[in-house]
Amino acid sequence: MEYFINYIVMKIRLPSILLTIFAKFFRLKLTGVFLLFSIGTFAQSMSNESYQVTHVNVEPYIQVIKRTGKVNFRHTVNLSFKTAGFLTQLNVDEGDTFEAKQLLAALDTAELTAEKNATYARLFQAKRNVNRIQTLLVKKLSSQRELDDALTAIETTRAAYRIAVYNLEKAQVFAPFPGVVVQRNTELGELQSPGEIALQVAALEHNLIVSVALTSEEIGFVRLKQKVQVHIARFGLIDGVISKIPAISNSRNHLFMIEVLLPETSFTRPLIVGQLAQILIYTQSHDFVYRLPIEALNAVNSQGQALIMLEKNSKPIQQAFSIYKVDNDYLYLQADQSDMFLSVIAQGWNKLPLISTEK
Numbered sequence: 001m002e003y004f005i006n007y008i009v010m011k012i013r014l015p016s017i018l019l020t021i022f023a024k025f026f027r028l029k030l031t032g033v034f035l036l037f038s039i040g041t042f043a044q045s046m047s048n049e050s051y052q053v054t055h056v057n058v059e060p061y062i063q064v065i066k067r068t069g070k071v072n073f074r075h076t077v078n079l080s081f082k083t084a085g086f087l088t089q090l091n092v093d094e095g096d097t098f099e100a101k102q103l104l105a106a107l108d109t110a111e112l113t114a115e116k117n118a119t120y121a122r123l124f125q126a127k128r129n130v131n132r133i134q135t136l137l138v139k140k141l142s143s144q145r146e147l148d149d150a151l152t153a154i155e156t157t158r159a160a161y162r163i164a165v166y167n168l169e170k171a172q173v174f175a176p177f178p179g180v181v182v183q184r185n186t187e188l189g190e191l192q193s194p195g196e197i198a199l200q201v202a203a204l205e206h207n208l209i210v211s212v213a214l215t216s217e218e219i220g221f222v223r224l225k226q227k228v229q230v231h232i233a234r235f236g237l238i239d240g241v242i243s244k245i246p247a248i249s250n251s252r253n254h255l256f257m258i259e260v261l262l263p264e265t266s267f268t269r270p271l272i273v274g275q276l277a278q279i280l281i282y283t284q285s286h287d288f289v290y291r292l293p294i295e296a297l298n299a300v301n302s303q304g305q306a307l308i309m310l311e312k313n314s315k316p317i318q319q320a321f322s323i324y325k326v327d328n329d330y331l332y333l334q335a336d337q338s339d340m341f342l343s344v345i346a347q348g349w350n351k352l353p354l355i356s357t358e359k
Contacts, residue, residue, distance in 0.1 A: 051348030053311050054296075057341045061289045061324065061332060063221060065281040067212035071232065071272050073202040074209045074243070074259065076182055081107055081192045082170035089172075094184050097204065098175045105186075105198055107171040116164040123157040130154060179203045208262040209243065210277045213255035219245070221283035228260055229280040232272060239263060240279070289324045290333040296346040297331050306333060309349035310342055316352045 085107030092104050130150040136142035183200040192198060210230060214222065222242055230240040244259035260279055298307040298318060305320040324332040345352070 051309075051316070051345045051352060054293075054344050054346045055341050056290050056292055056344050058288050058335045058337060058339050059291060061285045061287045063283045063285065065214065065218050065221065065279075065283065067214070067279045067281075068276055069210045069212040069260075069279060071208060071210055071262070071275050071277050073182070073273060074207045074261065076200055076202045077176065077179075078197045079104065079173050079199045079201060080195050080197050081173065082194055083107070083112065083167045084191065084193055085109070085111070085171060087186055087188055087190050087192055087198075090184075090186070090188050092181045092184075092199070094181050097180045098178065098201075100175055100178050102175045103172060104175055104181075104201075105173045107192060109168055109171045112164070112168040112171055116161070116168050119157065119161040119164045123154070123161050126150065126154040126157045173198065175201070177203045178205065206261065206264060208273070209259045210240065210262065210279060211257055211259050212279050213250075213253070213257050215255060216249065219256045219258075221285070222258065222281060226281070228282075230260060230262060231278040231280065232275060235272070242281075287324065288335045288337045288339075290321070290335050290339075290342055292331045292333065292344055293346050294326070294329060294331050296344050296349070298349060306331060308333070308342075309345040309352065311345055312343070316345055316349070 087105060088108045089103070089106035091102075092098055098104065130147070133142050133147045133150050137144070137147055179201045181199055182202050184198075185196075185200070186192065186198045222245060224242055224245055226242045228240050228242060230238050232238065240260040240262050242258055243261035246256050246258070249256050292308065296308055298309055300323075301307055301320055303320070304323065306323050307318055307320055309316050309318050311317070321333040324334045326332065
């Protein structure tokens with residue numbers, strides 16, 4: 001640059017003072033040009049390094065349905081006595097577990113035992129009466145009608161005896177399955193009425209569920225025996241299966257209450273009944289989308305399209321896309337299965353100059 005300035009000074013014949021001023025001015029101009037060029041090059045290189053490009057491929061839209069419900073028993077059984085009597089045995093309390101066919105409670109059976117014995121005596125007497133009439137009938141001292149009446153009395157008394165035995169057996173409550181006592185509604189010494197609920201019990205095997213409500217739109221994404229994830233505090237994520245989908249919605253809130261059956265594991269015990277559980281249902285649709293982090297959204301134009309900054313030929317370009325759906329974490333853009341991937345500037349796009357916009 002110094003040689004170039006001296007050459008100009010030699011070619012142009014001016015007074016020395018003017019030549020000196022001109023040389024200094026020209027030198028400052030050239031220095032400023034080179035400085036601006038250097039700053040522009042540095043800024044461009046810095047801008048290229050300040051944003052992050054993410055390659056996003058087309059994928060089927062997967063919706064994640066998140067709901068919170070309570071762990072509960074799928075089925076409970078109410079146990080009661082058939083006959084009246086005073087409660088003399090109560091072997092379990094609320095929260096106690098038991099085995100199948102274990103005696104849980106029993107009534108005072110003195111009155112029922114006496115009734116059974118009396119009925120048996122009447123049955124024995126009816127049989128003796130039939131034998132006596134048959135003997136008399138052979139001697140023609142009785143009639144066929146008397147024999148028929150005696151045989152009928154045997155059948156009637158036998159039926160009464162069977163009822164007495166049945167009532168005596170039902171004065172005791174045995175466990176129908178291995179389970180746990182959910183609720184106890186009686187105390188020792190109390191008079192029990194027929195049909196009055198004494199104990200409410202629940203099975204331990206394949207009997208824990210989480211009930212959650214789905215909207216009319218979400219219910220179309222689930223199916224029976226579909227696997228879902230269940231998050232329970234202190235136990236983390238476990239796998240569950242949708243075991244019930246109602247045919248109609250609730251008449252009050254118009255929601256569909258589905259049931260998720262929990263697996264049989266070492267920690268699915270009555271201790272977790274009543275705890276909150278979060279259900280995660282992953283459903284895949286037939287639509288294809290670009291799934292972008294929500295930070296990649298520049299703005300939304302007047303047509304309701306998402307403006308996204310892309311990198312094309314090493315240059316940032318803003319492009320408009322139709323929005324499929326938006327959630328708290330991702331932005332879903334409409335796409336076809338055959339579309340190419342996008343080079344999305346997810347971070348740093350707000351520091352870039354807008355080169356051009358494509359629709």
